[in-house]
Amino acid sequence: MLILSRKEEESIIIDGNIVIKVLEIQEGKVRLGIDAPKEVDIFREELYKSIQEENIQAAKTSVDIKKMGKLFNG
Numbered sequence: 001m002l003i004l005s006r007k008e009e010e011s012i013i014i015d016g017n018i019v020i021k022v023l024e025i026q027e028g029k030v031r032l033g034i035d036a037p038k039e040v041d042i043f044r045e046e047l048y049k050s051i052q053e054e055n056i057q058a059a060k061t062s063v064d065i066k067k068m069g070k071l072f073n074g
Helices: 046-059 063-074
Strands: 011-014 018-026 029-035
Touching: none
Parallel strands: none
Antiparallel strands: 011 018, 018 029
């Protein structure tokens, strides 16, 4: 893990096309601005973990293919 110190209005650049800028530091919170290409997904860690867990649970769900086919074929 790379650890950097930044002050307000300072930035870091990742892979030449993602810029993370410290917008504000106040009362123990840091506000960041992220400028990245549209094809780059950006999530808060807790949301990303929740999505991953939902995907794992969905993959464990068994599906009756014959019943599923009847839904689409009428």
